[in-house]
Amino acid sequence: MKIIDVHSHWGTKRGYTLRTEEELALQKKTWNSEPKYHTEAEMAAYFRSSDVRVILDFGFTKFMPLAEAAPIHDYGFETQRAHPAEIIGHWIHIAPSTGAEGVRELRRCIDQAPGFLGFAVSGSGSGPPSDPKWFPFYDLCIQAGAPVLIFVGTTGLGAGMPGGMGILLDDCHPRHLDFVAAKFPQLTIVAARPGWPWQSETIAVLMHKRNIWYEVHGWSPKYFTPDLKHEIPRRLRDRVMFGADYPLFTYERLLRDWRAEGYDEETLENVFHRNAERFLAQVGPK
Numbered sequence: 001m002k003i004i005d006v007h008s009h010w011g012t013k014r015g016y017t018l019r020t021e022e023e024l025a026l027q028k029k030t031w032n033s034e035p036k037y038h039t040e041a042e043m044a045a046y047f048r049s050s051d052v053r054v055i056l057d058f059g060f061t062k063f064m065p066l067a068e069a070a071p072i073h074d075y076g077f078e079t080q081r082a083h084p085a086e087i088i089g090h091w092i093h094i095a096p097s098t099g100a101e102g103v104r105e106l107r108r109c110i111d112q113a114p115g116f117l118g119f120a121v122s123g124s125g126s127g128p129p130s131d132p133k134w135f136p137f138y139d140l141c142i143q144a145g146a147p148v149l150i151f152v153g154t155t156g157l158g159a160g161m162p163g164g165m166g167i168l169l170d171d172c173h174p175r176h177l178d179f180v181a182a183k184f185p186q187l188t189i190v191a192a193r194p195g196w197p198w199q200s201e202t203i204a205v206l207m208h209k210r211n212i213w214y215e216v217h218g219w220s221p222k223y224f225t226p227d228l229k230h231e232i233p234r235r236l237r238d239r240v241m242f243g244a245d246y247p248l249f250t251y252e253r254l255l256r257d258w259r260a261e262g263y264d265e266e267t268l269e270n271v272f273h274r275n276a277e278r279f280l281a282q283v284g285p286k
Contacts (some may be wrong), residue, residue: 001268003251004055004276007091007149007192007217007243011038011046014075017059017248036247044083046070050251054244055089055116057149062093062126066105073109081114086281089116091149095126096133103136110144116280118147118190123171123179124155130179138184141185147283148190149215150177152202153195173203181209188283192243199225207235214277217243220257233267241276 009017016037038046047054056076061069073092077130080087092109094102110117121129121143141148150273152174155168174195183191190213195202206212214236216224225231232240258268 001051001255002051002273003050003054003242003244003255004088004252004280005244005246006190006215006241006279007057008054009057009059009248010076011036011039011043011247012079012134013037015056015072016059017057025150035105038247040079040082044079044086047083047086052244052251053086053088054246055091055118056087057091057093057120059093059120059122062095062120062122066094066098066101070105070108073105074112076110077114084114087115087178089113089118091118091120093120093122093126096131096137097126099133100136103140103188106140107144108149110140110146116283117238118149118283120149120151120192122155123176124151124157124167126171128173128176130176138180138187141188142184142186145188145283147213147279148180149190149192150237151192152177152242153193153198155218157192164224174198174205177202178205178209181205181212185211189213190215190241190279194224194228196225199228203227203231203236206239212239213275214239215243217245218248220249220254222257222280223259225261229261232271233263236266237270237273238278240271241279242272249271 058072058076061072064107076090090113092106094106106119119137121134123129131145138148151172154169154171155167155172189211191202191204192215194216206214244251
């Protein structure tokens with residue numbers, strides 16, 4: 001079955017999502033996989049052999065000065081131009097503390113991107129999405145027609161490290177997703193990750209704010225809560241999209257785990273590509 005992966009990371013040395021020795025050491029414990037780097041061509045070949053088209057996320061750029069992050073963004077665009085059949089586009093992270101300069105960098109990325117581009121808002125270390133510091137970025141996304149990815153639920157970043165690297169899990173509570181959706185009704189929003197330990201609250205927000213799409217990267221579906229498993233073929237059947245979190249997970253493992261849950265083929269086709277096709281038709285790769 002063909003797959004549109006709306007949220008994965010980079011398997012290359014330059015783009016790998018886990019950066020420090022401490023973070024790399026946690027990959028086995030948190031995701032049950034081992035760090036391994038690939039060239040850009042090898043990464044694209046893996047997507048191609050898996051029949052996957054993917055939207056990639058650096059993630060770590062939100063912790064960088066803009067002068068260091070901008071070349072990483074350009075590296076992503078250059079790699080996409082070299083492999084346009086496999087890489088659909090990018091989620092861009094910029095810290096809200098960068099203010100007007102950060103908004104200008106997002107505008108530059110929107111103008112330079114060779115395909116899909118969305119803005120990623122992760123409360124993990126950047127402050128909750130409801131913080132007014134994010135509002136100028138939301139305004140730009142509305143003007144440009146770019147979607148915003150808002151993370152909910154717990155994160156593997158900092159898990160098991162002293163103080164969790166200072167990350168407050170509450171900054172990814174779905175109350176912030178609800179706030180942004182209510183305050184910015186023209187914004188196209190994608191909720192990211194299963195919402196555990198607030199999965200019921202996440203589902204409630206999705207039911208109330210029906211313009212929010214949902215992607216469930218970062219977890220094997222066998223660990224989804226019973227209420228999420230129940231809603232995937234029912235009230236969320238037209239909005240759940242596949243996110244792999246490659247290279248922390250392999251497509252082989254995730255496809256096996258999704259099929260083991262007993263969903264019918266129509267549900268799997270919706271999750272693996274049909275819902276993403278409708279989402280992309282709405283936001284439109286350039």
